[in-house]
Amino acid sequence: MNQSPMRFIRQDIQSMHAYAIQDSTGLIKLDAMENPFALPAELQSELGARLGALAINRYPGSRIDDLKKALGEYIDLPAGTSLMLGNGSDELISLLAMTCDVPGAxxxxxxxxxxxxxxGAQLQGLAFHGVPLTADFELDEAAMLATMGEHQPAITYIAYPNNPTANLWDAAVIRRLIAEAATYGGLVVMDEAYxxxxxRSWLDEIRAHPxxxxxxxxxxxxSKFGLAGVRLGYMVGPQxxxxxxxxxRPPYNVSVLNxxxxxxxxxxxxxxxxxxxxxxEQREVLIDALGKMPGVTAYPSDANMVLTRVPDAQRCFDGLKADSILVKNVSKMHPLLGECLRLTVGTPAENAQLIHSLQKHL
Known part of the structure; x- marks a missing residue:
């Protein structure tokens, strides 16, 4: 008898759930930290003409180098560093895990x-060590240092600001974590998606203290710059x-269109x-309005989202969706996020509708 080809698919992959994307058809989409503003009409026409003139019958060529140069100028690339492109940050995360896949990593x-x-760790067969934040969503420095000392992770990720809590962490703590990783040759990846x-940006630290x-x-x-549909990430570091x-990096990982x-x-x-x-500006309007609602806590944000704790997250999520507003219910993601919703900052009109609907369903 023929055997199922499933026997050659890794068991851990068969046990996984695919990354879930909520259906947003007909809804005000405030669940994925996207820039809510479309490209102005006159720029749409100009961009369309440029894309239409591209040689899409050819593989990407020197235009990719032009993009790397433009990005380097845009961020004022620090001396001694270089820049690489990824098909979104997700590809870079996968490549980093692949790069550091040595025994015991x-x-x-x-x-x-x-x-x-x-x-990224799981798919590459690496162990993953998650260290809970403190109750106020700060880095638990003692626990982080203890875990680094015990396991010497090849990569320590520091999201700056963090998703979904939207806060920046204490720079002094991050400096000590970077120094600890350096003692055993570990990498620290500062993820500045927002x-x-x-x-603040850690790029200033890199310039000042290379x-x-x-x-x-x-x-x-x-993506958060305003090009979520383009799928383009980049990474900067020592050459x-x-x-x-x-x-x-796969050849031609960034298309000529992107x-x-x-x-x-x-x-x-x-x-x-x-x-x-x-x-x-709208983020502050939203935080101010949330702060006036009984039983609601809006946490400080340095991103285009606001983590909000409500009396009943599922009830509020369902009520908002019934009013055609889609947000992210993160209350089941981690014990620290109990009864929390993640609200993307939208346009003034979208935020007004969100505030009105949330008041109604609290």
């Missing part, structure tokens, strides 16, 4: 945090380290900067 990250850190909305950050890689994405990770969209966006960076500033 593991990955560490605070919890709750971005789920792809643990998934940098357009953040009051030797102290010689084991640090910094990841960013253009020797980035060179090794870049060896594993690259041209990103170049176009960087040429019009002021448009996206104004959008980010508007989102930050």
């Amino acid at each position: 593991s990955i560490l990250a605070p919890l709750p945090g971005f789920v792809m850190y643990a998934m 940098q357009p909305f953040s009051s 030797l102290a950050n010689a084991n640090v890689l910094l990841m960013r994405t253009l 020797a380290l980035v060179h090794e990770v870049d060896k594993l 690259a041209e969209c990103a170049l176009f966006a960087l040429e019009h960076a002021q448009v996206f900067a104004r959008q980010a500033a508007h989102i930050c």
Whole structure:
């Protein structure tokens, strides 16, 4: 008898759940930390003409180098570092796990945090060590240092700011964690996915103290910049380290369409900067309104989302959805997130509808 080919599919993969994306058809979409503002009409036409003129019958060529150069200029790439591109930050996370897959290697990250850190470890067959945050969503320095001392993880992820808690952590604590990782040759990856909305960037630390950050890689994405549909991430770090990770990057991992969209966006960076500033203003409006609701706690945010604790997360989630508003119910993700919703900051009109609906369903 023929045997099922499932016998060759790893058992841990068969036991996994695929990354879930909520159906947002017909709903105000406030669940995925996307920039709610579309490209202005005149820029849509201009971008369309540029994309239409691309040689899509050819593999990506020197235009990818043009994008790397433009990104380097945009962020003022620190001396002694280089930059590589990924198909979103998710690909970079996978490549990092693959790069560091040596016997006994593991990955560490605070919890709750971005789920792809643990998934990247699991898919590569590496151990994952999750260290819970404190009750007020700060890094538990003692627990982090103890875990690093015991397991010497190859990679320690620090999201700056964190998802889903949206806060920046104490820079002094992060410096000590970086120093601890350096004692055994571990990498620290600073994930700045929400940098357009953040009051601080670790890139400034890298510029000011390059030797102290010689084991640090910094990841960013253009998703929150306003190009979530383009799928483009990038990573910055010491040239020797980035060179090794870049060896594993699939050829032509960034399409000519993605690259041209990103170049176009960087040429019009002021448009996206104004959008980010508007989102930050609306974030404060949303936090202020949430703070006036009985039984509701809105946590400080340096991202384009607000973690909010409500009396009954499922009831509020269902009520909002009945009013055609989709948010993220994170209350089951981790014990620290009990009765919490993650609210993406939307347009003024979307935020007003969110506030009105949430008041109704508390």
